[in-house]
Amino acid sequence: MTKPNQEREALLAELVGASVPGWAILVVQLNNVVARRLGVSDTDVQCLHVLGRYGPATPGELAKRVNLTTGSASRMIDRLVAADCVRRIPDPGDRRRVLIEPTQEGLDRVGSAYAGLIERTRDDLGDFTDEELRTLLRFMGTAERSTAAEVRHLQSAPDDRGAHP
Amino acid sequence: MTKPNQEREALLAELVGASVPGWAILVVQLNNVVARRLGVSDTDVQCLHVLGRYGPATPGELAKRVNLTTGSASRMIDRLVAADCVRRIPDPGDRRRVLIEPTQEGLDRVGSAYAGLIERTRDDLGDFTDEELRTLLRFMGTAERSTAAEVRHLQSAPDDRGAHP
DNA sequence: CACAGTTACTGCGCGACGCAGCTAATGTAT
């Protein structure tokens, strides 16, 4: 007899143990390749992604999202400004703050770098029904929330270094 | 009248334009947090992921998968050996080659670092039917292949630097 | 048996990051 829970467990194991990690590895690798193509560092493309996803932000907010100190974020912004990818805009309401905004040049550069993948992905999604697309969207939403929660949890948790005799 | 293709286009746009990039950003951020927790660099955790996913490999193969030169890969392996995460095993058949194998210590360290996320993800997947899980698995498979193909394509393509007057 | 090709490893310089300290601007209390 084959228990129904057995196949489900196999599906779960395949998903969390192979498919998702395998994709995550490739995402990191792709970001690295794109960074080289654009002539900037990995951190810089991560910053551009953050700007593209969440809109303009202050250096402090960017520092949090890319796990950098505000000092290093300053240097990163310097590089991106020098590469014509972002712009510094003073905040009229709070003259300490500065808003970082992607330039059209920057948007085009990252856009063209990922155009191939987007093309392929849209192509792949052609094999899925609307119902299946909604399922994918639902999963991506939960995954995004869970990953964000885990990031926050690990950031606030103490370091484990030195806990292995 | 509402055209049926209109909603589908919205689903596709949401997926490739927001959900997937949003998750990718968080994956990178999580890797960075985990790296700090383990006291190693981002590249080092990427290497550990590669070893966990594809099994033991030579320094040259690892260098390709993490986008490093063989020289930098040597140093990376030195760090991981010093951190008790991997082991160098000489290849008896070809005495030039060396096999890199994760230690139990290393497997436990990365495993515990990601245990929380795996827990959350398995929990999330509880809301999906077996059929939906198969859909997710199918998509992850295509995404993995497409991303890998795009990585190969960009790696073999010429640089775009200097193409913006 | 010589010679090209492969694999992994080492000096050196460059660049990205963290840390600490700094200035300017804002908020708050007396």
Next chain:
DNA sequence: ATACATTAGCTGCGTCGCGCAGTAACTGTG
């Protein structure tokens, strides 16, 4: 109003990871 604490962003300095070039050991081939 004035003094103090807080927040925001920006700079020297040391550290460390990386690419480049060159080296040594080993393998396959003519």
